[in-house]
Amino acid sequence: MTATVPPVPAAMPRLSRNRDFQLLWIGQALSDFGSSMTYIVLPLVLLASGNSTTVAATVGTVSLAVGLVARLPAGYLSDRCDQRALMLGSDLVRLVAVGSLAVYVLLRPVPVALALVTVVVSVAALEVFRPAQSKVIRRIVPTEQLGAALSLNQARAYGADIAAPAAAGLLLALEPSVPLAVDALTFGVSALCVAVVVRAPRRGGGADGGPSGRDAEAAGPQPVAERFLTRFTAGWRYLAGDRFMRWCVLYGAGLNLAFSALTFALILGVGSRPDGAVAVGTAMSAAAVAGLAGSLLTPYVQRHVSLKATLVAGPATGAVLLAVAWTSGSTIAFVAGFCALCLLIPVISATFGTIMAVAVPEEIYGRVITASGLVAQIVQPCGPLAAGLLLARLSLPTTAAAFAMAFALLAAVPVALPKPPQTSTPAPARSPS
Numbered sequence: 416m417t418a419t420v421p422p423v424p425a426a427m428p429r430l431s432r433n434r435d436f437q438l439l440w441i442g443q444a445l446s447d448f449g450s451s452m453t454y455i456v457l458p459l460v461l462l463a464s465g466n467s468t469t470v471a472a473t474v475g476t477v478s479l480a481v482g483l484v485a486r487l488p489a490g491y492l493s494d495r496c497d498q499r500a501l502m503l504g505s506d507l508v509r510l511v512a513v514g515s516l517a518v519y520v521l522l523r524p525v526p527v528a529l530a531l532v533t534v535v536v537s538v539a540a541l542e543v544f545r546p547a548q549s550k551v552i553r554r555i556v557p558t559e560q561l562g563a564a565l566s567l568n569q570a571r572a573y574g575a576d577i578a579a580p581a582a583a584g585l586l587l588a589l590e591p592s593v594p595l596a597v598d599a600l601t602f603g604v605s606a607l608c609v610a611v612v613v614r615a616p617r618r619g620g621g622a623d624g625g626p627s628g629r630d631a632e633a634a635g636p637q638p639v640a641e642r643f644l645t646r647f648t649a650g651w652r653y654l655a656g657d658r659f660m661r662w663c664v665l666y667g668a669g670l671n672l673a674f675s676a677l678t679f680a681l682i683l684g685v686g687s688r689p690d691g692a693v694a695v696g697t698a699m700s701a702a703a704v705a706g707l708a709g710s711l712l713t714p715y716v717q718r719h720v721s722l723k724a725t726l727v728a729g730p731a732t733g734a735v736l737l738a739v740a741w742t743s744g745s746t747i748a749f750v751a752g753f754c755a756l757c758l759l760i761p762v763i764s765a766t767f768g769t770i771m772a773v774a775v776p777e778e779i780y781g782r783v784i785t786a787s788g789l790v791a792q793i794v795q796p797c798g799p800l801a802a803g804l805l806l807a808r809l810s811l812p813t814t815a816a817a818f819a820m821a822f823a824l825l826a827a828v829p830v831a832l833p834k835p836p837q838t839s840t841p842a843p844a845r846s847p848s
């Protein structure tokens with residue numbers, strides 16, 4: 416990794432002085448905080464309205480399904496349309512959707528249909544926002560600082576997960592509609608931050624990175640436009656043709672599946688014991704803090720630790736601690752293994768993200784990151800089921816042994832790590848105003 420991302424020159428201004436990045440970061444930090452509250456509050460509001468736990472859980476399932484379905488079209492739109500307009504539209508759509516739900520909750524019990532519509536609209540808008548934001552950040556942040564920018568973006572999400580549960584509980588006690596109204600307000604602030612970000616020119620000119628305007632005329636006759644299906648699948652074809660990227664998404668898929676299963680094994684296995692709820696709550700809070708710390712440590716790791724060592728360290732550390740949990744029967748060791756992975760997985764994720772931001776051509780970047788994200792997360796929903804099946808047949812220590820072997824296998828995979836792709840040559844980022 417140290418050979419993939421160039422070091423930051425001493426004279427380069429820090430991200431803290433990059434006005435555009437700071438505005439986007441602040442807007443999204445508030446938006447993440449509000450969305451995390453809604454994620455907690457909405458199921459509770461549905462239960463309070465007389466709905467069953469199955470109905471409340473269905474809303475969460477719909478959220479995951481819509482996210483997967485909307486991801487690929489969102490990547491295509493981010494490459495073909497004005498990203499600033501997409502981000503503004505996404506924020507305003509979510510403001511209206513969540514704001515309408517808040518008003519309805521204030522006046523009467525919320526119907527399940529309205530909750531589902533709000534979730535579908537909000538999640539689809541979020542999926543449109545994310546790749547558009549990634550492309551904007553790639554333009555307004557110098558290449559040498561992309562790793563730090565991505566790690567700060569991860570850190571804000573973990574910070575929201577730490578602060579949102581307590582805030583949601585306090586606001587929910589005042590009035591169920593208040594946390595939803597706060598969430599809607601954060602989308603308005605985010606839209607304002609996006610609106611005041613000075614528009615950056617596209618690197619490469621046209622919607623697909625080709626020449627435009629006078630440059631197109633000077634370039635002579637242009638090739639026939641590609642068919643829609645060809646353009647739509649450009650991200651998939653890039654992943655299929657690049658051995659390193661293909662390896663990364665498959666490694667990520669295995670890591671996501673194992674970690675998802677481990678998370679639910681912790682919740683179900685530890686939570687079923689006496690005082691287990693307290694232990695699970697403490698573990699999840701510690702995990703969020705570990706994730707925040709890992710995100711903040713990412714730039715240091717990228718500068719001083721090789722990519723292969725980083726990819727081995729995460730699952731290997733988890734495997735060792737889970738093996739201790741197996742041999743000793745210690746719940747603390749099980750939780751420690753979970754928290755260690757929460758510390759190191761953000762480093763791995765941001766490292767892959769930085770490589771892609773540096774190496775993937777600008778004109779297909781949105782489609783590549785959404786395609787890779789879909790592949791890496793498509794098997795993740797199987798994790799909870801796997802955890803349930805293991806715990807139905809094995810004790811928690813024996814389940815820890817199964818996870819130790821799974822993470823040990825993942826730690827061995829980077830031995831066959833192919834060479835990263837050559838760095839693309841994007842134009843220098845514009846100076847922040």
